[in-house]
Amino acid sequence: MLVALMLAMPMNAFQYIEYNELDDTVQAQTTGGLVQGLRMDDYAVFYGIPFAAPPVGDARWQPPTDPKSWQPNVLDARYPQYGCPQNCMLPPGTCPTNTSEDCLYLNVFVPLTALPVDGESNRPVMAFLPGGRFEQGAASSVLYNAGTMVNSSNAIVVTINYRLGVLGFLMTDDFTGNYGFLDQRQALQWIQNNIAYFGGNSSRVTLCGQSAGATSIAAHITSPLSFGLFQQAISESNPFTLDLKTRTVAKQNSMHFAKAVGCPTATPACLLAVDADAVIQGQIKAQQEVDPLIPLAAFLPWTPTVDEVDILDQPITLIEQGKFLDIPMIVGTVKEEALLFIYQASAKNITEEEYAGVLALLFYEKAVDIAAGYPPVHSDNRPVMSVLGTNFIFVCPNRNMTRYLNRVEPVFTYQFQHVLSFDAWGPDYPYCVGHVCHGSELPFIFNSASLGGYTFDADEQVLAYAMNNYWMNFVANGNPNIGLSVPTVWPNYDTNTDQSMIFQAPTPFVQANVLEPQCNSLDQLVGYNDPYR
Ligand SMILES: *[C@@H]1O[C@H](CO)[C@@H](O)[C@H](O)[C@H]1NC(C)=O
Ligand SMILES: *[C@@H]1O[C@H](CO)[C@@H](O)[C@H](O)[C@H]1NC(C)=O
Ligand SMILES: *[C@@H]1O[C@H](CO)[C@@H](O)[C@H](O)[C@H]1NC(C)=O
Numbered sequence: 467m468l469v470a471l472m473l474a475m476p477m478n479a480f481q482y483i484e485y486n487e488l489d490d491t492v493q494a495q496t497t498g499g500l501v502q503g504l505r506m507d508d509y510a511v512f513y514g515i516p517f518a519a520p521p522v523g524d525a526r527w528q529p530p531t532d533p534k535s536w537q538p539n540v541l542d543a544r545y546p547q548y549g550c551p552q553n554c555m556l557p558p559g560t561c562p563t564n565t566s567e568d569c570l571y572l573n574v575f576v577p578l579t580a581l582p583v584d585g586e587s588n589r590p591v592m593a594f595l596p597g598g599r600f601e602q603g604a605a606s607s608v609l610y611n612a613g614t615m616v617n618s619s620n621a622i623v624v625t626i627n628y629r630l631g632v633l634g635f636l637m638t639d640d641f642t643g644n645y646g647f648l649d650q651r652q653a654l655q656w657i658q659n660n661i662a663y664f665g666g667n668s669s670r671v672t673l674c675g676q677s678a679g680a681t682s683i684a685a686h687i688t689s690p691l692s693f694g695l696f697q698q699a700i701s702e703s704n705p706f707t708l709d710l711k712t713r714t715v716a717k718q719n720s721m722h723f724a725k726a727v728g729c730p731t732a733t734p735a736c737l738l739a740v741d742a743d744a745v746i747q748g749q750i751k752a753q754q755e756v757d758p759l760i761p762l763a764a765f766l767p768w769t770p771t772v773d774e775v776d777i778l779d780q781p782i783t784l785i786e787q788g789k790f791l792d793i794p795m796i797v798g799t800v801k802e803e804a805l806l807f808i809y810q811a812s813a814k815n816i817t818e819e820e821y822a823g824v825l826a827l828l829f830y831e832k833a834v835d836i837a838a839g840y841p842p843v844h845s846d847n848r849p850v851m852s853v854l855g856t857n858f859i860f861v862c863p864n865r866n867m868t869r870y871l872n873r874v875e876p877v878f879t880y881q882f883q884h885v886l887s888f889d890a891w892g893p894d895y896p897y898c899v900g901h902v903c904h905g906s907e908l909p910f911i912f913n914s915a916s917l918g919g920y921t922f923d924a925d926e927q928v929l930a931y932a933m934n935n936y937w938m939n940f941v942a943n944g945n946p947n948i949g950l951s952v953p954t955v956w957p958n959y960d961t962n963t964d965q966s967m968i969f970q971a972p973t974p975f976v977q978a979n980v981l982e983p984q985c986n987s988l989d990q991l992v993g994y995n996d997p998y999r
């Protein structure tokens with residue numbers, strides 16, 4: 467028996483979701499045709515809805531285009547779709563189980579309160595861009611399961627894949643690049659055209675992203691072609707100091723790739739004939755040739771590129787000049803952002819001499835002043851480099867950028883400082899156990915630890931629900947304090963008071979002047995936007 471939950475609606479109120487009690491499936495309309503998802507106990511989910519035509523064959527390294535309609539068929543949206551091709555080395559629960567170049571899919575999590583849709587489409591929407599250095603990760607990984615998130619609120623959450631690595635960001639004389647960035651925008655456009663069918667309001671979209679996802683947000687808020695597709699943003703752990711590639715650097719890296727796959731002149735015919743596995747192998751080789759004189763470049767070998775047409779300049783420069791979309795934002799970092807990257811880069815102790823060499827390369831004549839604040843030790847300099855990297859790449863530039871972003875619309879800042887009580891890091895990241903590594907906040911935001919096979923202790927569970935509520939309140943009301951109950955009032959950022967929310971289990975608290983002396987000193991000593999770093 468099909469229980470039609472569609473109410474009598476005027477012709478232009480086209481949204482509906484239907485629930486089939488027999489097999490617990492739900493059906494929704496989209497511009498491409500009907501999609502059949504799953505009704506879970508606590509929410510409904512539509513996995514793997516295509517928002518673009520598969521970027522395969524001659525469509526590889528082309529901007530995304532609209533997908534073909536599957537009418538009159540019903541799209542089976544009960545299972546996660548492919549992640550984009552990648553050499554994934556992320557912690558457990560964040561890599562896709564399978565990959566294909568046919569990967570431009572998104573997932574829609576809908577609260578049960580949206581079933582039946584009550585004739586309005588006014589639910590707020592969070593669109594999530596996963597991280598992974600623009601070369602790894604996938605929207606459908608369990609970490610980003612938004613079931614609890616939507617169950618606790620009335621928001622809809624959409625998680626988005628985008629092309630990664632060389633498939634996302636190749637730039638040559640023939641290929642204009644930025645495909646992964648355009649994919650993100652195409653998914654946001656899909657939300658504009660479709661979210662009303664799920665009960666969402668396309669004028670209430672919050673763009674949320676972590677790491678590379680947050681880097682992407684900085685690019686979208688400074689790229690006028692993205693304006694209007696979202697109204698608020700949540701930026702988690704943007705490595706702001708790592709510049710977007712310039713055309714020159716993107717082309718150099720792309721030529722390394724072309725040579726590695728046997729296409730030394732990078733002709734389209736040659737590059738398009740390389741199969742996806744060989745593309746990833748070539749990408750790995752090309753990354754080993756990233757210019758060692760640009761030392762931080764190796765951390766993000768593929769990024770959106772400053773093409774001066776769509777992405778006009780470095781986001782950090784545009785924000786400083788006031789050329790950005792002024793919207794309510796949450797901006798934050800975790801306590802030991804850089805630790806993972808430093809220990810991944812060096813399995814061995816880093817000597818005093820090696821540390822001095824890195825400082826010279828990064829800070830030129832200021833190296834001595836930096837070393838005074840972050841003094842070398844005789845044994846292993848990885849710990850001090852982790853602190854410096856955290857401050858220099860993440861915490862201080864985020865504070866600095868917040869001071870420009872905080873213009874008319876409010877910004878709320880946070881630092882996540884809680885050490886996980888369980889090992890979510892797996893065999894490849896032993897050094898993160900007992901530390902607040904990059905990404906630590908994610909299982910709390912999504913309240914998804916149990917789906918990854920982990921168990922929050924009682925205090926952590928309290929923190930996870932609190933963070934869930936702050937995030938969903940912001941998504942719904944542009945203010946993390948309004949709506950669901952929260953334990954502590956989170957004040958707007960203000961340069962004078964410099965207050966941030968500190969997330970620790972069980973109860974978050976407000977603290978002023980997090981790392982103030984360190985950030986004042988870095989702000990004075992260095993610029994954050996030096997492309998030769
Ligand atoms: C991905 O792999 C899983 C597990 O091997 C399988 O169940 C699923 O059908 C695959 N998905 C696709 C889209 O091929
Ligand atoms: C969608 O949100 C906008 C902005 O808050 C509001 O003006 C509009 O009335 C809402 N649409 C619906 C259908 O409620
Ligand atoms: C979903 O919400 C219901 C009602 O508040 C609650 O009983 C249930 O535990 C929630 N489920 C999850 C996964 O949070």
Ligand SMILES: *[C@@H]1O[C@H](CO)[C@@H](O)[C@H](O)[C@H]1NC(C)=O
Pocket residue numbers: 815845846
């Ligand atoms: C590495 O550094 C640690 C101190 O952090 C020290 O105990 C150890 O002896 C060092 N190992 C080597 C091989 O130098």
Ligand SMILES: *[C@@H]1O[C@H](CO)[C@@H](O)[C@H](O)[C@H]1NC(C)=O
Pocket residue numbers: 866867869870989990992993994995
């Ligand atoms: C931001 O940092 C730059 C150095 O890169 C510094 O010149 C500037 O004064 C800082 N701006 C604010 C608002 O803190």
